[in-house]
Amino acid sequence: MTNISHDLSDSSASLRPQVSAGEITVSNVSKSYGAGLFTKEVVKDCSFTIERNKLTVMIGPSGCGKSTLIRLLAGFEKPTTGSIKINGKPITGPDRDRLVVFQESALFPWMTTYDNIMYGPRARGEDTQQARDLAKFLLEKVGLTAFRNKYPPQLSGGMQRRAELARAMINDPEVMILDEPFRGLDCMSKELMWEYYAGLYEESRRTNFFVTTDIDEAIFLADRLLIMTNIPGQVRATIEVDLPRPRRLAFVFDSKRANEVKTEALSLLHEEAMKSFAGGSKAATDFVEAYSRRADKTGPGS
Numbered sequence: 001m002t003n004i005s006h007d008l009s010d011s012s013a014s015l016r017p018q019v020s021a022g023e024i025t026v027s028n029v030s031k032s033y034g035a036g037l038f039t040k041e042v043v044k045d046c047s048f049t050i051e052r053n054k055l056t057v058m059i060g061p062s063g064c065g066k067s068t069l070i071r072l073l074a075g076f077e078k079p080t081t082g083s084i085k086i087n088g089k090p091i092t093g094p095d096r097d098r099l100v101v102f103q104e105s106a107l108f109p110w111m112t113t114y115d116n117i118m119y120g121p122r123a124r125g126e127d128t129q130q131a132r133d134l135a136k137f138l139l140e141k142v143g144l145t146a147f148r149n150k151y152p153p154q155l156s157g158g159m160q161r162r163a164e165l166a167r168a169m170i171n172d173p174e175v176m177i178l179d180e181p182f183r184g185l186d187c188m189s190k191e192l193m194w195e196y197y198a199g200l201y202e203e204s205r206r207t208n209f210f211v212t213t214d215i216d217e218a219i220f221l222a223d224r225l226l227i228m229t230n231i232p233g234q235v236r237a238t239i240e241v242d243l244p245r246p247r248r249l250a251f252v253f254d255s256k257r258a259n260e261v262k263t264e265a266l267s268l269l270h271e272e273a274m275k276s277f278a279g280g281s282k283a284a285t286d287f288v289e290a291y292s293r294r295a296d297k298t299g300p301g302s
């Protein structure tokens with residue numbers, strides 16, 4: 001397994017982004033699309049907090065409204081009802097205080113890795129020595145110094161995702177929002193990304209909100225785990241993932257606590273997934289109810 005250094009006494013530490021972490025509160029938010037008979041309620045009366053200086057991970061069945069919530073948090077869309085606030089102020093549109101990293105690569109294929117990372121500062125007319133030093137620092141942190149002059153198609157999928165993280169972090173958002181950023185990577189690249197990403201978070205303690213459908217990814221990364229219901233999406237449970245940091249693959253998945261969290265989360269997710277599977281079938285609904293009764297009686301995962 002690759003060992004990644006997270007040396008906090010790094011001599012270039014002064015170049016790190018000046019992190020000011022934000023906090024987002026989502027209060028009774030609902031979001032519907034369409035009108036009349038064709039109205040579809042995707043998120044319903046959903047409330048949660050993305051706590052300052054924590055890595056909050058949201059996990060839920062496919063199609064439960066996670067990406068919709070991200071668009072609302074980013075300010076690309078507005079809730080039908082309810083409110084979303086950052087540091088107590090309503091979110092009215094996209095802003096530099098929040099930055100979203102999507103599943104799809106947003107790197108410009110005609111720009112080198114370095115130029116991609118410098119895109120944000122340059123777009124703001126801030127191609128300063130400080131920004132260039134920070135780009136160099138971030139290239140080092142994501143292990144791409146030797147690839148600074150390569151173009152995205154010359155990088156592996158994992159390298160592209162690391163370049164993307166550096167490109168987001170140089171803008172120093174108060175809250176980083178990530179929508180399944182490692183989806184589609186092979187298992188080994190994915191696990192490597194988890195260690196890189198956890199390391200970047202552990203150094204900065206910037207507020208992070210990370211959406212995934214991968215339970216191992218969720219547990220490895222999270223300080224807090226939000227479990228979603230089936231559509232219309234709502235937070236069904238919050239689990240504090242009190243595993244020590246820095247996180248390392250080698251010991252996280254051997255730990256008793258990680259396995260307890262996984263069993264509890266899987267039990268809840270299974271119930272939610274079965275609801276979508278049921279689709280009105282009485283036999284399937286009965287199965288879900290029986291499963292829930294059994295889980296209530298015997299505890300999660302037993």
Ligand SMILES: Nc1ncnc2c1ncn2[C@@H]1O[C@H](COP(=O)(O)OP(=O)(O)OP(=O)(O)O)[C@@H](O)[C@H]1O
Binds near residue numbers: 040064065231
């Ligand atoms: N603009 C829209 N108009 C109509 N329906 C939409 C719109 N955006 C999303 N939906 C519907 O809302 C539901 C939730 O979609 P969303 O992409 O938010 O789920 P998700 O949890 O992110 O799914 P996945 O994990 O598969 O990416 C889906 O049924 C989708 O078809």
